[in-house]
Amino acid sequence: MLTPLSRFLAEQPAPESLRQLILAVADACRDIGHAVNTSAIEGLTGALEQENVQGEMQKKLDVIANDMMLEARRWGGHVSALVSEEMEEIYPLISGEYLLVFDPIDGSSNVDVNGVVGTIFSVLKAPEGPIAEADVLQPGRRQLAAGYAIYGPQTTLVLTLGAGVSAFSLDQKTGDWLMTTPRMTIPASTREFAINMSNHRHWMPSVRRYIDECLAGKTGVRGADFNMRWLASMVGDVHRVLTRGGIFMYPVDSRKGIGKLRLMYEANPIAFLIEQAGGLATDGVNPILDIQPDDLHQRVGVVLGSREEVERVADYHKA
Numbered sequence: 001m002l003t004p005l006s007r008f009l010a011e012q013p014a015p016e017s018l019r020q021l022i023l024a025v026a027d028a029c030r031d032i033g034h035a036v037n038t039s040a041i042e043g044l045t046g047a048l049e050q051e052n053v054q055g056e057m058q059k060k061l062d063v064i065a066n067d068m069m070l071e072a073r074r075w076g077g078h079v080s081a082l083v084s085e086e087m088e089e090i091y092p093l094i095s096g097e098y099l100l101v102f103d104p105i106d107g108s109s110n111v112d113v114n115g116v117v118g119t120i121f122s123v124l125k126a127p128e129g130p131i132a133e134a135d136v137l138q139p140g141r142r143q144l145a146a147g148y149a150i151y152g153p154q155t156t157l158v159l160t161l162g163a164g165v166s167a168f169s170l171d172q173k174t175g176d177w178l179m180t181t182p183r184m185t186i187p188a189s190t191r192e193f194a195i196n197m198s199n200h201r202h203w204m205p206s207v208r209r210y211i212d213e214c215l216a217g218k219t220g221v222r223g224a225d226f227n228m229r230w231l232a233s234m235v236g237d238v239h240r241v242l243t244r245g246g247i248f249m250y251p252v253d254s255r256k257g258i259g260k261l262r263l264m265y266e267a268n269p270i271a272f273l274i275e276q277a278g279g280l281a282t283d284g285v286n287p288i289l290d291i292q293p294d295d296l297h298q299r300v301g302v303v304l305g306s307r308e309e310v311e312r313v314a315d316y317h318k319a
C-alpha cells in the first residue's frame with residue numbers, strides 16, 4: 001500500500017493550516033495537469049497575442065493555469081497573497097497565514113510539442129494585516145514548504161517541508177497522490193550536465209572552462225566521459241537531477257549580465273528541494289537561498305545539483 005499525500009502530511013510536524021494549504025496546492029496541480037493533458041483537444045495549445053511582465057509571449061495555458069491558481073476558494077483562508085510569474089503585482093486575498101508564490105506553467109515553450117512542463121510553488125509566512133510587496137521579498141531560506149508538479153509521462157508532485165524531499169505520483173483513476181519515493185537523494189558526484197549549449201558564446205570564462213572540460217571526455221583533465229541532457233524545462237531537468245544526480249546550469253551570461261530564471265518562484269523553491277535532497281544550489285558562487293530579493297520578478301544565475309560538481313563551478317568562478 002502506497003502512502004497517500006494526506007496521510008504523509010498528517011505525520012509531519014507542521015501546523016494544520018500548512019498541511020491544508022499543501023493539499024490545496026496538490027488539488028490545483030491536479031487540475032492544471034488535467035488542462036495540460038487535454039490541451040490539444042480543448043484547443044488550448046499555442047500562444048496568445050500578449051506578453052507577460054517578463055516581456056515574454058504568453059501561452060494560452062500560462063494564462064489558464066494562472067487563473068486556476070487565482071481561484072480564491074481553493075485556499076480556504078490560509079493565503080493572504082499570491083505571487084505569480086504571470087502577474088506583475090502581488091494578488092491580495094482576504095487574509096491568511098501564508099504567502100503562495102508560483103510559476104503556473106514552467107517550461108511553457110514545451111506545451112505545443114508535448115514536452116515536459118510543470119508548476120513550481122513556494123510557501124512563505126505572511127505577516128499580519130494587508131500584504132505589501134516588501135513582505136514577499138524574503139530570502140529563500142525562510143520558505144516553509146516548496147515543490148513542483150511535473151506533467152510528464154507520469155504526473156508527480158515533489159515536495160519538501162524542510163525535512164527531506166518526497167515524491168507522490170498521481171493515480172489518474174482515483175485522483176489520489178501516492179508516495180512513490182519517500183526520500184529523494186542527489187548523489188554527490190555525477191557525469192551528467194544540463195545547460196543550453198547554444199549560449200556557449202555568451203558564457204563567462206568559468207562556465208566555458210567547466211563545460212569544455214566535460215566535453216573533453218576521458219582524455220581531458222576530468223578523465224571521464226560526460227553525458228548531456230537538456231529539456232528546456234527546469235522542472236523536467238531538475239526532476240532528473242533529483243532522481244539520478246547531475247548538474248543543471250542556467251548561468252548569468254554576457255547578454256544582460258543577469259540569469260534567465262526567476263528567483264522567487266523558480267530558483268528559490270527548486271534550491272530548497274535541492275538542498276533538502278543533499279545537493280547544492282548556487283548563483284554560481286553563493287547559495288541561492290541566502291539571496292535577499294529586491295524585486296518580485298528578479299532573475300538570478302543558477303548552478304545546482306550534485307555537490308562536487310557545483311563546488312567545482314564555484315571554484316572556477318572564484319579563480
Ligand code: AHM
Pocket residue numbers: 056085103105106107108109196232233234235250260261
Ligand atoms: P518559463 O517559465 O517562461 O517557461 O521559462 C523558464 C524555462 C525553464 O524551465 C528552462 O530551464 C529555461 O526557461 C529554458 O530556457 P531556454 O529556452 O533559453 O533554454
Ligand code: MG
Pocket residue numbers: 085103104105106107108
Ligand atoms: Mg513559466
